[in-house]
Amino acid sequence: MLSSTSTARGTGWQIVAYLLLIAGAVAAFLLIRQFGQTLTAPQVGASAASATVTKPAQVDVTLHVLATLAAIIGLGNLLAWVFRYLGQPAVIGEVVAGIILGPSLLGSLFPDAMQVLIPGPAVDPQGLVVSSLKTIAQLGVILYMFIVGLELNTRKVGRHAQAAIAISHASIVVPFVLGAGLALWLYPVLSTSEVPFTSFALFLGVAMSITAFPVLARILSDQNREQTDLGVIALSCAATDDVTAWCLLAFVVGVAKAQVESAVMVAVWTAVYVAIMFLVVRPIAVKWVAWAEPRGIDRQATPLLFIAVLCSALITEGIGIHAVFGAFLLGAVIPHDSRVAQDLSRKLHDVVTILLLPAFFAITGMNTRIGLINGFEGWLICGAIIVVATLGKCGGTIAAARFVGLDWPTSGALGILMNTRGLMELIVLNIGLSLGVISPKLFAMMVIMAITTTIATAPILRRLLPEQPKPSRMLP
Numbered sequence: 001m002l003s004s005t006s007t008a009r010g011t012g013w014q015i016v017a018y019l020l021l022i023a024g025a026v027a028a029f030l031l032i033r034q035f036g037q038t039l040t041a042p043q044v045g046a047s048a049a050s051a052t053v054t055k056p057a058q059v060d061v062t063l064h065v066l067a068t069l070a071a072i073i074g075l076g077n078l079l080a081w082v083f084r085y086l087g088q089p090a091v092i093g094e095v096v097a098g099i100i101l102g103p104s105l106l107g108s109l110f111p112d113a114m115q116v117l118i119p120g121p122a123v124d125p126q127g128l129v130v131s132s133l134k135t136i137a138q139l140g141v142i143l144y145m146f147i148v149g150l151e152l153n154t155r156k157v158g159r160h161a162q163a164a165i166a167i168s169h170a171s172i173v174v175p176f177v178l179g180a181g182l183a184l185w186l187y188p189v190l191s192t193s194e195v196p197f198t199s200f201a202l203f204l205g206v207a208m209s210i211t212a213f214p215v216l217a218r219i220l221s222d223q224n225r226e227q228t229d230l231g232v233i234a235l236s237c238a239a240t241d242d243v244t245a246w247c248l249l250a251f252v253v254g255v256a257k258a259q260v261e262s263a264v265m266v267a268v269w270t271a272v273y274v275a276i277m278f279l280v281v282r283p284i285a286v287k288w289v290a291w292a293e294p295r296g297i298d299r300q301a302t303p304l305l306f307i308a309v310l311c312s313a314l315i316t317e318g319i320g321i322h323a324v325f326g327a328f329l330l331g332a333v334i335p336h337d338s339r340v341a342q343d344l345s346r347k348l349h350d351v352v353t354i355l356l357l358p359a360f361f362a363i364t365g366m367n368t369r370i371g372l373i374n375g376f377e378g379w380l381i382c383g384a385i386i387v388v389a390t391l392g393k394c395g396g397t398i399a400a401a402r403f404v405g406l407d408w409p410t411s412g413a414l415g416i417l418m419n420t421r422g423l424m425e426l427i428v429l430n431i432g433l434s435l436g437v438i439s440p441k442l443f444a445m446m447v448i449m450a451i452t453t454t455i456a457t458a459p460i461l462r463r464l465l466p467e468q469p470k471p472s473r474m475l476p
Contacts, residue, residue, distance in 0.1 A: 059124040065132050068117045072097055072358040072365075087222070087458050089215045091422050094358070095451060098365025104444075108371065118366055130366070137363045138323070140356025141427055145324040146309050147348055148214055149331020150341045152239050163404045164236035170400030171237065171418045172209040172244055175392025179208030182388050186381065190442045199256040203437045206249050207429060207446055208389045212422030212454065213238040219420065219458050230410055230465075234417045237397075241418065246328060247274070249428060250321035256435045257320055266320040273319065274329065277312075282333035289338040305344060322431055357423075364426050364447070367433055372441040373448075382445040386452050393419040393453075413464050420457045425450035 072094075079093030100106060107114040118129055183201035191200050216238045220226040226235065247270070254266030292301070309327050316326030334341050373382055394415035401411035429446050432438040438446070 059119060059128060061128045061132050064117065064119060064124075064129040065136070068101075068129075068133060068362050069136075069355070069358055071101055071117055072362045073354065075101065076358055076361060077354075087462075088455055089218050089422060089458075091215055092451060092455060094361050095364065095423075095426065095447075098361035098363075099368050099370070099447075100365070101362065102365030102368055104365070104368055104370040118362070130363075133359050133363055136356060137360035140352055140358075140360050141324055142309070142313050142327045143348055143352045144357060144423075145328040145427075146331040147345055147352060148242070149328040150334060150336070150345045151217075152213075152242075152332050152336060163233060163401075163406075164240045166404050167233075167397055167400040167414065167418075168211075168237045168240035168244060170403075171211065171241060171393055171397040171415075172248070174396025174399075175208040175389060176205035176248075178388050178392040179205035182208075182384070185384075186442065189377075189381070190439050192439075195437055199252070199437050202252040202255060203432050206245065206252050207425065207432065208392055209241075209245050209248070210421055210425045210428055211238050211241045211245070211393070211418050212420050212424040213242045214424070215422035215454060216417055216420045216457075219417070219461070223458070223461065225465075230413055230417075233406075233410075234414055237414065237418060242328075242424070243332070246325055249431070250316070250325050253322055253431065253435065254320045256432075256437050269319045270316075270321055270325075273315065273326075277329050277333050281330075285334050289335050289340060293339050299340075299343065301340060302344065302347070305340070324427060360426075360430075364430060367430070367440065368444050368447045369440055370444050370448070372444055378441075378445075382448055385445050386449045389421075389449050390419055390453060390456075409465065413461055416457055416460050416464065419453050421450040422454045 076094040076097035079097050080090035081093070083093040083096075084090050101114070101117060103114065106117075115123060118133070121127070124130075180201040183197070183204045186204070187197055187200050191197075213235075217226065217235060220231045220234060225231040250270045251267045254270070257266075291297075309330055312326035312330040313323035314326070316329070317323040331341075373379060397415040397418045398411045401414050402408070406414070426447065429438070429443055429450070433440070433443045
């Protein structure tokens with residue numbers, strides 16, 4: 001044992017050594033500085049000097065991106081709580097938050113405050129902040145669609161395959177035809193000669209045909225109807241609808257990106273890739289899960305699955321369709337009830353929905369300019385879009401549901417549920433806007449349609465089916 005005196009002496013020497021080290025470093029730097037001041041560097045050239053003078057100030061991308069994410073996450077969660085209290089899906093609050101922080105409200109009332117979040121060309125001429133947010137949003141949407149695929153219960157769809165396919169396809173075909181017909185009116189008013197009518201009509205038809213499977217599932221869960229006859233059929237129809245609509249969207253994106261001949265090849269390669277995923281990859285995934293789960297190896301496969309998601313998204317992007325389709329497809333071929341699917345969904349859910357997707361809502365809000373809808377004609381067109389979308393979805397669903405033998409209350413409730421659009425519609429609309437197929441004015445109208453149809457679902461369903469179903473009534 002060391003005595004207290006020797007310990008104190010040792011501590012004193014340590015302090016002295018530390019002070020000498022600092023003093024030596026300062027003295028060394030002063031000597032280096034004294035010698036360096038005698039050196040001469042070459043003069044700056046005239047061209048370099050002019051470049052230095054005219055070089056624009058660099059925007060702090062990290063500062064603006066962090067501020068935007070903090071604002072959209074905070075306001076989005078606050079409004080999500082408000083809308084949940086009102087019996088609405090939380091996604092409505094997040095969408096509204098994006099619109100509030102965009103040019104529609106914050107940009108028109110307090111433009112300087114919006115510049116703090118997403119600076120304009122005067123501050124950020126290269127658009128670095130917007131590009132960074134778009135990259136985060138793209139990653140968030142890709143992972144979100146992967147989660148949607150993981151949560152797709154193909155067995156439940158299979159139990160009601162005949163009714164689900166008939167109802168879901170009718171709920172796609174009818175609004176698709178009505179949307180394409182509506183394009184005859186909207187194309188001369190809201191488009192330009194640079195956009196082919198075929199691409200415009202196809203995209204408008206697909207946008208009218210979307211059903212938001214995750215939002216529909218949340219509404220059923222909130223009303224304790226997910227295990228009833230209506231809930232199971234609705235989830236089966238919505239899942240089939242999503243798969244069909246995304247395949248159709250893949251073809252439309254191929255048409256919009258290329259000529260008709262090239263679009264045919266895009267459709268062919270898409271069909272080949274879908275066949276490979278379901279006929280080759282899915283059986284392999286099922287066998288691997290059955291082998292790996294008892295041995296605990298599946299818990300170590302997360303990095304490989306992330307690589308697989310990115311590669312699948314990369315393949316579909318390379319084919320000529322959107323990357324989100326590849327992510328959704330990979331999630332769909334992984335067994336829904338496997339431990340690897342449940343673990344991945346649980347790990348990704350909060351990170352994606354709380355951190356990454358808000359960037360998507362911010363970009364959507366930035367692109368939504370409600371002020372572009374002005375005058376009686378503008379709001380008349382917006383109202384017509386909402387009416388056509390609702391009549392197409394509800395009408396097609398109800399007619400098909402009655403055809404397969406469902407009663408009127410169930411058919412009507414199913415039609416209301418299939419009219420839910422939510423986040424899935426926003427993803428489709430942003431794809432169309434980025435491709436230049438729809439204009440910013442039509443984009444704003446379609447966003448209003450998506451919000452209106454989603455908000456209307458829960459209260460109409462409660463009015464149509466006022467009785468509270470019994471919980472946990474599983475179907476055979």
